[in-house]
Amino acid sequence: MRRPKLRKASKRMTCSKRFKIQKKVREHKRKVKKQAKNSGSRKQKKDLSIPNDAPFKEAILREAELRKERREELKKAQKLERQKELAKKRNLEAKRSDPAETKQAKKKGDKKETKQPKSTKIHSVSEKSFCLEVNKVIEASDVVLEVLDARDPLGSRCVEAEQAVLRFPNKRLLFVLNKTDLVPKENVEKWLLSLNKEIPTLSFKCSTQVHERNLKKKRNIIPGRIDVTKGTVCFGSSALLRLLHELCPSKTDGIKVGLIGFANVGKSSLINSLKQAHVCNVGAVKGTTKILQEVNIDSQIKVIDSPGLVVSPNNQDVAITLRSAFQVNDSDVMKAAHVILKHCDKQQVMLQYNIPDFRNPLEFLTLLSRKRGMLKKGGVPDTESAGNLFLNDWLGARLSYNSQPQTPACDYITPEVTNRMQKGINLELLAQDNTESVKALKCPSSASSIRFTSAGLINGVMDVNEIMKQEESEAETEEDEQDMEEEDASEAEEEESQDISREAKTTPEAATTLSKEAPRSVCFDKVEEKVDDTYDFNSDFI
Incomplete structure (x- = not known):
């Protein structure tokens, strides 16, 4: 007798059931990962201990400890600097958000915000x-x-x-x-x-x-291989x-x-x-x-x-840009390119980078960015990346x-x-x-x-x-400049207030007309009477 064909069970299921299963799987994987992280099941680093037979073991250990202490001191100093900067920012924000501030202080604050910081020593x-x-x-x-x-x-x-x-x-x-x-x-x-x-x-x-x-x-190099x-x-x-x-x-x-x-x-x-x-x-x-x-x-x-x-x-600007121990900021790239181009032959630079004649460093960087395909959205030449490339060529071991x-x-x-x-x-x-x-x-x-x-x-x-x-002298010069700007702003405000008062004294009729035309102030503190907004069908549909 021929055996009847058995129909296989369908694997179809409702969407809600499938999504529940996927959610549970994700939660399970997250839990397993968290447990592994807490238990510390990662591979531990090997302790590179110095053998007792090694000569000058005590001196090596002492040097390692001193190096570790220096690193910790550096980290602490950097942390303190960061905390000071954060405290300054918070104080400035608190002053700006204070409602009892006068208009004069607000104007001063706006001027301080618009003023760009000078290229001072950041890495002191x-x-x-x-x-x-x-x-x-x-x-x-x-x-x-x-x-x-x-x-x-x-x-x-x-x-x-x-x-x-x-x-x-x-x-x-x-x-x-x-x-x-x-x-x-x-x-x-x-x-x-x-x-x-x-x-x-x-x-x-x-x-x-x-x-x-x-x-x-x-590492172990296998003999017979290059x-x-x-x-x-x-x-x-x-x-x-x-x-x-x-x-x-x-x-x-x-x-x-x-x-x-x-x-x-x-x-x-x-x-x-x-x-x-x-x-x-x-x-x-x-x-x-x-x-x-x-x-x-x-x-x-x-x-x-x-x-x-x-x-x-x-020193001269060329010496500072080429020999400084720290990287040049993105804002100073144009200045650094201008300084380097001033001290080298223009025709040889054009031949080196295969670029036509240029009048200023900005034009040079735009031509270089187009030549190297450094473009932003909309085909705008990326002069910053071109400037960084130019500086890296001069600082590194590429350019002759x-x-x-x-x-x-x-x-x-x-x-x-x-x-x-x-x-x-x-x-x-x-x-x-x-x-x-x-x-x-x-x-x-x-x-x-x-x-x-x-x-x-x-x-x-x-x-x-x-x-x-140097840091103290730079801080003093910055403070003096800020004081001078504040004095100028206060003098300008005093002159404006004096001019307004003179106009008011000379033309009393204008002052009266202004007071008449002034808009009335609206008070929102009074509680309005509740009005019944229910729709009356009898009155409207008669």
């Missing part, structure tokens, strides 16, 4: 910490390497930092000319000759670190290590080498290139390094990384520009100082290493590199008290 706390960290690096190190940008070596030298190093009779100061692959070879050779007359200088080219993955981190993540070749590392080993007092005793320099000259990249591993954080953004960091290169050499030097506000060698008037570098710095260094070997590294480089031609007029030696700030004085 970080400036102080940067100064302290750099001074600690100079004090702790036996040899100080000042890293210079080969595109503008004179504009990357700090007078105050060099003087602070030369005050110590036992410390050595050396120059490292970094980013030599972005400058024509002839220009590099001229700069090496002029700088070696004062202080021993070494040419250097860091391994190109476009991204973090281009540097090898600690490590693609490794950066390109570094030039000058072997010569620098040999020079530092020459300065060591003996084979058993080591030295501490401190790195100083302005922001984006390549201090952290130099350490990574010497160590051949990603040890220090590197980035095109200014102020990436905020605290000192010690790295052991080998058994004898320990390198100390430092944050960027603080630029004094008394060069400045002509000059002989600066350095009173503090005497022939005695040069002899003391050259003592114990084989100058012939140093010159040979420099020529070999320059020959091996792939440098741009003089036609493709932009000519740049240097601002000269830069004045830095090495004392925290100077920053405090």
